[in-house]
Amino acid sequence: MERQSTLFDSFSLGGQPLRNRIVLPPLTRSRADDDGVPTPLMEEYYGQRAGAGLVISEGAVITPQASAYPRVPGLYSPDQVTAWRPVVEAAKREGAVVYAQLWHVGRQSHSSVQPDGLPPKAPSPVAITGYPYRSAAGRIPYETPRELTTKEIAGIVQAYGAAARNAVRAGFDGVELHAANGYLIDQFLNDGSNRRTDHYGGSLESRMRFLREVVTEVARHLPMERIGVRLSPSSVWMDANDSDKRTLYSSVVRLVSDLGIAYLHLVEPEIAGSTTVDRPAASIPTAELAGLFDGVVIVTGGHDQVSAEQLLADGIADLVGFGRLFISNPDLPHRFRAQAPLEPLRPTGIYGGGPEGYTDYPRWQEALPDPLFPTPGAPTRTPEGDTAS
DSSP states (O other): OOOOOOTTSOEEETTEEESSSEEEOOOOOOOSOTTSOOOHHHHHHHHHTTTSSEEEEEEEESSGGGOOSTTOOBSSSHHHHHHHHHHHHHHHHTTOEEEEEEEOOGGGSOGGGSTTSSOOEESSSOOOOSSEEEETTEEEEOOOOEEOOHHHHHHHHHHHHHHHHHHHHTTOSEEEEEOOTTOHHHHHHOTTTOOOOSTTSSSHHHHTHHHHHHHHHHTTTSOGGGEEEEEOTTOOGGGOOOTTHHHHHHHHHHHHHHHTOSEEEEEOTTEETTEEOOOOTTOOOHHHHHTTOSSEEEEESSOOHHHHHHHHHTTSOSEEEOSHHHHHOTTHHHHHHHTOOOOOOOSTTSSSSSSTTTTOOOEEOOSSOOTTSOOOSSOEEOTTSOEEO
16 A cells, blocks of 8 residues: 655656755745845744754735735845845755745835835736735725836836846755736736736637747746646635636646646635635635646645644645744644644734744754754743753
8 A cells, every 4th residue: 555645755756856845935024124135034034943954935026016915035136135145045055945926016006105106916907906006104995006008018028037047046956926816917817906908818819828828938947847827716815806716727727737847836715815714605615626736736724733644645745835833833744743732823923023923933843853854043942841952
């Protein structure tokens, strides 16, 4: 009988060896500086969580116009590339394979943070109405975005390519395209936000054109087997509405499968942005979409060790991401392996600030440390719960 895979089995992703099937998924933490330049605090953070076989960076915006919030990192300037290098090296030094997530928020931005002070641009002039924009002054309505011209769309496609090239220069092993959570790529895909009548809108094939062009452009700068795509097929967060999501995302999954990308990263239906919700009545089972993809599947969203092992046993996922658990447990793989208690997530420090709620979560240390998951340098918590150096 064939042995069942576990989270601690090694794996090969696009020819890159992963020491386990555990993924640190992209998690916005807002610790870059005001110019989107990564900081030494980020180096510490990623180094702490490098026990994952695959580490995917938080979303890195591809242009200044691509951002919605302060202190998110970018991958468009020389200073950003230089500052990412020690961050990436901190994770790779501990044995992780490290991918950069490339991000453009589209209509989820606001004139208050746009370089030209005007409303953001999107596929169509359709405003988000079901959610507020969280500005520095508080929650305010989203603006009606400006419609992108075909020339501007071509420029954004090229910006994705430039960001991918910068990711390689910064030492990343690959990139993930953020096509989930109602951001720009998702805005092109969903007919609720894409009302265009040119070759980027209307038919399903036309609405997928932007994603296809972005993947093709990024593949000019690194191999297709080093490119991942993240989707949230059942989410309507930020008004990501479509008249037929099952047909849409089934087609998108087949598209990226045919392109030969490294992996498909699926967000579970219970996840809406950064929050957990009841499973939508019309949600698409993750297993259904995973079965359409001829390659590596990552599944993220509310899983613990037991449910993750079941995903592997059922053949739904090859790798599993743990978001909130990794925030509060920097040595999560070690804790899973040791069956150690897990630290709860604290509500403070999730977005922005300094070390509190970011790099100050304790490590777990057994009497005989696991050689696969060393705990160098940082303060650790013993089985009795005391702090030791």
